[in-house]
Amino acid sequence: MDADRGSRFDAYLHSSFISPMRMHISIRSKWRNPRMSLLFTxxxxxxxxxxxxxxxxxxxxxxADDETGVPTDLVPTYYAQRAGAGLIISEGVYPSAMGKGYVSTPGIETEAQIAAWKRVADAVHDRGGRIFMQLMHTGRISHPSLLPGNAQPVAPSAIRPAGQTWTAAGQQDFVTPRELSVAEIGDIVAAYGASTRRALDAGFDGVELHGASGYLPEQFLSSGSNTREDAYGGSVEKRARFVLEVLGAMVAEAGADRVGIKISPEMNFNDVSDATPQQTYTHLVEQIDGLGLAYLHVALFGTPVDYHALLKPLFSGSYLLGGGLDYAKAEAALESGRADATVFGSAFLANPDLPVRFQQNAALNTPDHATFYSGGEQGYIDYPALGDA
Incomplete structure (x- = not known):
């Protein structure tokens, strides 16, 4: 993909991103003694x-194949290479075809998609790893050319977002979405539940709701994209209803201890905004805590508010902290009690053996920005591990 699309994703997908340059590896001739660290407990x-x-x-x-949404044969290798992670959270997977927002992204709706994801889960488990599937409905952050029958994207309200998405024909402006009816909202909630069951049938250890990045759950949460006057809009309590109903449907299929959620307060990605974000996310996490979820994943980018300090005391489950981490920042977050586990983006993308490199204090591969979304093996499964150098 070209740099324009990459720039739209850098803020949240590749939090440890290093400026584009030739991929390289530099390994110290003598490793230090393995680090003793909370990261490895x-x-x-x-x-x-x-x-x-x-x-x-x-x-x-x-x-993924753009026509079918089926992950290609490269995908099992990519995830298996990274099975040394304590937990892998997959790329965003659309729960139904109307949730697709970008070219060549995968789904979990058809039998062919399920079969392909089973090969991924099996490959990770064969290497001793664990993997959750992230369910991602993009809502208004889409384009008719990506959707069945050239349908209009859907959203809580018919408000056109600023910006573009990447389609098979290149970047296309977002369009004005169609406002969902209450009955349609119920259908989408049910689709999340059904896709949770399909992810488990494919062998995944659990599922994560993508509640960030300006996609459908955050569109409901945020006052700037949700101007409804019914049970799903208006007050903070009503704007949070969709997210809580979706989580309820996922929990009903998987059990709360196999369900997580990702949020990213005030990231403002994809033209999403909220007038009272601290109030919104405080209420949301207070309500989520009662569900007994496996984890709350909070990734922060650019906000001056310390949402980790605000939200972690409200959540009694495991707290996953992400956003711009390196080894030292992750270790400090664990030592201070601000996190139970830490989340790394492009460091894992470019270093399939990241835990080993951290333990050995070895240099890291540099992410190759030009191949983030390019398709094919290059920049996907060809980053070398230490033993390959």
């Missing part, structure tokens, strides 16, 4: 016991 996340506290972030890679 076990932690319980829901029903899983993780061997370390390094979580691989969900990152769009555009390696």
């Amino acid at each position: 076990p932690v319980r996340i829901g029903r899983l016991e993780l061997p370390n506290r390094l979580v691989m972030a969900p990152m769009t890679r555009s390696r």
Whole structure:
């Protein structure tokens, strides 16, 4: 993909991104002694016991067949290479075809998609890893050319977002979405539940709701994109209803200890905004806490508000902290009690053996920005591990 699309994703998909340059590897001739660190201690996340506290972030890679939404044969290798993570969270996967927002992104709706994802889960498990599937309905952040029958994207309100999405024909302006009816909202909630069941049938250890990045759940949460006057809009309580109903449907299928949620307050990505974000997210997390979820994943980018300090005391489950981390920042977050596990994006993208590199204090591969969404092997499964150099 060209740099324009990459720039739209950098803020949240590739939090440890290094400026585009030639991929390279530089390994010290003598490794230091393995680090003694909280990062390499076990932690319980829901029903899983993780061997370390390094979580691989969900990152769009555009390696699915665009017509079918089926992950290509490269995808099992990509995730298996990174099975040393305490937990892998997959790229965003649309729960139904109307949730697709970008070219060459995968779904979990058809039998062919389920079968392909089963190969991914099996490959990760064969390497001793654990993997959750992130469910991502993009709502208004889409384009008719990406949707069945050239349908209009859907949203809580018919408000056109500023910006563009990447289609098979290149970048296209967002369009004015169609406002969902109450009955249609119920259908989408049910689709999240059904896709949760399909993810489990494919062998995934659990599921994460993508509640950030300006996609459908955050569109309902945020006053700037939700101007409804019914049970799903207006007050903070009503704007949070969609997210809570979706989580309820996912929990009903998987059990609360196999369900997580990602949020990113005040990231303002994809033209989403909220007039009272601290109030909104405080209320949301207070309500989520009662569900007994496996984890709350909070990634912060650019906000001056310390939402980790605000939200972690409100959540009694495992707290996953992400956004701009390196080794030292992650270790400090664990030592201070601000997190139970830490989430890394492009560091895992470019370093399939990231936990080993951190333990050995080895240099890291540099992410190759030009191949983030390009398709094919280059910049996807060809980043070398230490033993390959």
